[in-house]
Amino acid sequence: MNIIVCIKQVPDTTEVRIDSKTGTLIREGIPSIINPDDKAGIEAAIQLKEKYNANITVISMGPPQAEIALKEAYAMGVDRVILLTDRAFAGSDTWATSLTLSYAIKKLDYDLIICGRQAIDGDTAQVGPQIAEHLMLPQVSYVSKIEKEDDKLKLKKVFEDGYQIIKVKTPCLITALKEMNNPRYMTVNRIFNVSNTKIVENWSINDIAMDAQLTGLKASPTQVKKIQTKTAKSSGKVHQVEPKEGAKLILEKLQEKFVI
């Protein structure tokens, strides 16, 4: 089985701060990590490899700094890591990103493509499903469990209030939830292998035979008009009292503010 896992390097925080002047993310001083849902995707792929024997390729589109995320993926135990990096890709929205990734994926053999559900910085959850559309593949999102049954995959798709068990033929694409597993750590040996050798393959726009008009900022239908941070409300006051007294207190406060 050939598995491709798409990952994104994101800032290690769920409270992304935004520069109010430029409207861009403040990345300074914030370490970068593999997006948690994507990391669960890597772990899921390695577990499949351990059970059924598979070849895993991890692919990421990003600036040269994203190489470290791919090295981490390699040190966890995947077979091949590819970084799609080119100035032509800069400024891509989810549409241009998913199209670029699908051009790269077309160059590879695959039975299963795993994407994380969504990235903690953009939170769109669009790239995975869009790749499936570009490649005309069946897709199952919000997957929390993967099993193999003959030539099909048996997947558990999770909803807020329940789940579905879905059987799907390969090749297909799934989006993974971070809740599906606890990703393993890197091993020291693989870390030292990574840094002693040129392990990350860098692919440019020429390597994926893509027309420059189809990627990057100008090929992105979504343009960010304005970004603003929420103004923080004044911090509340904590009262630790018995429920009965609490009710009385709330009533008083609401009356004070003429709410009731």
Next chain:
Amino acid sequence: MNFELSEAHKLSQQMFRDFALNEVKPIAGLIDEEERFPVENIPKMAKYGILGIPFPVELGGQGADNLCYAMAVEELSRVCGTTGVIVSAHTSLCAAPIYEFGTPAQKEKYLIPLAKGEKLGAFGLTEPNAGTDAAAQQTVAVKKDNHYLINGSKIFITNAGYADIYVIMAMTDKSAGTRGISAFILEKDMPGFSIGKKELKLGIRGSATCELIFENVKVPLDNLLGQEGKGFKIAMQTLDGGRIGIAAQALGISQGAIDETIQYVKERRQFGKPISAFQNTQFQLADMQTKVDAARWLVYHAAFLKGQKKAYSKEAAQAKLFASEVAMEVTTKAVQLFGGYGYTREYPVERMMRDAKITEIYEGTSEVQKMVIAANILK
């Protein structure tokens, strides 16, 4: 001159930190409270290569270096001093001398399973009457036919009882003084070899510290480590390396105490503001972190020199002397900054303060480190 960690070291540090926070920190308080050896974490550490970091891949190791190993001990000790010393004693005191002085057959039989973490290691030099005066060994090994017969005992042995392989010093020639000491590799199941009293300690209470008893233990001639009469030299060289591990442990404990304190002083409010807003808190923390950073460079430098196969005896002693004294000072200050809460077992800083003390004592007291340093600069 380059003070930047390599990419591999940064990634390893990140891995050790993740491992320490997820696997070690949650049980650190508990194993201290119960004085319980954290057996459940040994296979986990083995799985990720933490028990064989500086040894070549073909000998079961991870092919990394001594700096990487020191960083592992540091990050583990940052949340749990006990776990730090388990790794340090295993790696520096048992696997390392077999790697340095062992025959190919000894490496095959003992180093490979140690480096893979399938077996745990320990080291025995100290005796009731041979502490700092390590040359006063009373354990004897008598050569007979195809084996040595070992009799005697050792005390304060880290990992004792849980270790499978022990590097042990014994007198083969009482008349020759330090030149009459030899090193041996013992297995825990050898008849006549037993584990004695377990020490009840102030700190690192999860680590096993016991007596070893040898009653007519038959040790094959093949288990002599290095040459006969070279045991004292092997022990001293082993301790030079071990000091880097203990220095890293002290460093980790100090940084861990600062981590906890920073979090606490931002939350704890007195006189209407967090205590981090008071200048005393700020100045104390500034002093603490400066000393810990200074200790870190001493430790990393000593580890780097060992990795480069350069002389590092003085630097290892300096690193251990300074880092252990900083650990005692910083953890004591951390308890003070926590105030009354710091003295309770609800918070980990009192444990860190108790754990710090041993780093000034074992693998050569601070006074011994000063002897080593002085001997190096006065020669």
